[in-house]
Amino acid sequence: MASLSFSSSVSSSTPFLRPSAFLLSSRSARLPLVRAKIREIFMPALSSTMTEGKIVSWVKSEGDVLSKGEPVVVVESDKADMDVETFYDGILAAIVVNEGETAPVGAAIGLLAETEAEIAEARAKAAAQSPAAPPPVVEEPAPVAPKAEAPAPVAAATPGKLVATPFAKKLAKQHKVDISKLVGTGPFGRVTPEDVEKAAGIAPAPKANVSPAAAPVSPAAASPPKTAASYPEIPGAKVVPFTTMQAAVSRNMIESLAVPTFRVGYPIATDALDALYKKVKAKGVTMTALLAKAAAMALVQHPEVNATCKDGKSFTYNSSVNIAVAVAMDDGLITPVLQDADKLDLYLLSKKWKELVEKARAKQLQPQEYNSGTFTLSNLGMFGVDRFDAILPPGQGAIMAVGASKPTVVADKEGFFTVKNQMLVNVTADHRIIYGADLAAFLQTFAKIVQNPESLTM
């Protein structure tokens, strides 16, 4: 292992190990500079293979006087941190690349002005050169729920005083958010890191940014919640603020209120499906996989149900059929996605599903594994629920709510009664792109597939 150590003694004036020496002097001497008196401090190549370097720390600050040979900045290479010295006397007018940032070898990382007069010029040059910093994001039009929805802080902070936690301040600096404009939602009204992340438009923890499907049944009435609604206080009530995942669910549900939806129900006889299930259960196939496959096959024949209305004025027909299935976890809800469900056979689909559930439980789903769904399936049958209305997740056209399969007395055409296993399926769809007839036709296809399930195993 190559060893790198530095040794400098007070007496000698020429330090050891200066690979950057030639690079620095030759470049700055040959490049014609726009303004002759302002020199650029370049990112040196600390090894022959280095292509970019990271600034560890600036030894000198803007405005400091530099003399030739003084270390100005510490740059990190793959082996060690090296002091980079200046070749010219002058004043460090501007720092172009800050601590912790990287720059390619040869790029200007700072500007050196010869006299005080040039400092302003140098600063202007630096501003023009630096990569366009993202404009400070304060009030953003991003689809984040209106700030008013934030729970009113328990004891508001002293008005006019900003209290922000250390991490919140760091994030604000990193994402260039003006922290003084934020309203704190933490204890005693302090600004928390989550507040800053929200203002910067960053989704908090990835698991949270999920489109929940089987949301608890909310009454069809969709009056937007009054923000500072004063509910009577019931003594003994415990207030638990939302976790990030719960906050995301809440946001998504409120968003869905902007979509015009309608619902269509269909009764489906499941005797044949149940028989098939018994046969393939041993091979690891679950009911979820069966239903997902059936839905996928039906969607192939009805592409408009697999579409979304993203901007309110066009159909977005998705090329793949990705079935998202809602999975409840003890602290939330997530919808792992079975991608290209129509193309995989039943056994592969089951295997994939098992993997996804494991990952979901271990909170290790990647974003594309939970937000790439084009159609959602939600099953509450295991609780005995016969039918329910699901809320449409944002970004999708339809969601299917499946109830329990129960033995039901049915009358047939001849007027005879029999008892058949029947499950009620209810689809909620976006009426901007899916019309009544389309949905009904889709359900008819779906029912046919489920009632003649041999095709599922193909």
Add this chain to the structure above:
Amino acid sequence: MQSAISISLSSPSPIPRSCPRSLRFCGLRKEAFCPDASPGATSLRLTTLNLRYQHSNLNAVFAALKGNGAASSNGFDYDLVIIGAGVGGHGAALHAVEKGLKTAIIEGDVVGGTCVNRGCVPSKALLAVSGRMRDLQNEQHMKSFGLQVAAAGYDRQKVADHANNLASKIRGNLTNSMKALGVDILTGFGTILGPQKLKFGKGDSGDKIITAKDIIVATGSVPLVPKGIEVDGKTVITSDHALKLEFVPQWIAIVGSGYIGLEFSDVYTALGSEVTFVEALDQIMPGFDPEIGKLAQRVLVNPRKIDSYTGVFASKITPAKDGKPVQIELIDAKTKEPKETLEVDAALIATGRAPFTKGLGLENINVQTQRGFVPVDERMRVIDTNGKLVPHLYCIGDANGKMMLAHAASAQGISVVEQVTGNDHVLNHLSIPAACFTHPEISMVGLTEPQARERAEKEGFEVSIAKTSFKANTKALAENEGEGMAKLIYRPDNGEILGVHIFGLHAADLIHEASNAIAMGTRIQDIKFAVHAHPTLSEVLDELFKSAKVKLSASKTVAEPVPV
């Protein structure tokens, strides 16, 4: 420690002051066992441990003859009484028994003192937990190994129990070790009544009076709480409370950014809190070598959820009550103008430690404490108000303020026992290492670079620096812990090591090669030939020694340390 050497002597005698010519131990030079033969040279500045061992061998023999714990022939109840059974007192007691002194130790609170109960031991337990938590939560780090770790969590009570159980265990070990050796553990508060006379007890009429030939004061220290700060033990706490880990606050302000504050910031940030430092000086971590401090700040503070206010005092701290958070009023350290008020969930006061010397009865022997510290000379002998040495009275550890570290206290205790058993000994404090157990650790021995340069200016020699990064070390890279550096400050003219500072994985363990070298007086030109196992972190120091440029060539082979 030493093997017993059995010899036959013509007649048992008290500790010899003259030179027994008839005795020959392998390799011992005559000067070694004739302390008074040449008063000018060897008996005075015994700065190397070499000589100490040679002397002790001889005395152990005579001690065996006298018998441990036998009644002292001088008519005192005990040969040595130590007030305070902390680390300093314990170290002194063990050594005293080894030397054959009839020893008693007085303890008014719990055996083990601060280190075992409220300091080193529980804090290291908590730091072990925080180190692992930090590792497990560092997804990037785990991924770089190819590991997948499910979200790591912790049970606060169990973490606190780990620390408490460890403290109890060590306390038990300490007590047993002293009991087994026959040290009398006297329970009660000790007070000096006069020369070689003290009492102990609850401070009432039931107190017992004892006499001792020599007395060592080892009463230690307590956390210093500056005025204006109201400690309630729940939201405004000192290290004593913090180590019980009764709760983990969401946001804690730590007043003081020395090694105690730094270690606690490591613990709290690993357990999920956010930290704000309040530091009176102009930069945080003021006591460290500036270069190490800068790197430490870059790794231990900047990427973590920590911010800091420097150059300010916390003039008033009010605990949380009536639904209001802890309020900390900050004033500018120089102008005393009010600057800001922080509102946090908890505040930890880590502004240093004050000596615990009240009620010792020092006024009975005309000794006055200075800011609470007992004045001593370089041999730990107590100095009275007239500037004269008080005979038979010594003070070690935090109570004298020379070097407030546990191992310094016990080293001082051993030095005192050496002196009372007839071997002069002066402890070289520059060879005592110190460590800060953050993740990564920081350790140092000797002088910092500014201190070395100052001394160099005064005494007229050159100072050179050798540096190396942990990034160049195979083992560190294998562990993906390449973040770190080591620095050697030395004299290029004679190869003397002035100081070594390490920041990185296991720095606290690595420093001892350097501290040993300083204690032994080993020069760089000799130690650079010592071989280090590969691949180990110790090669970081090997790098330092090998890269140093000394004008002298190796004087002797490595096997023989250079006597000073």
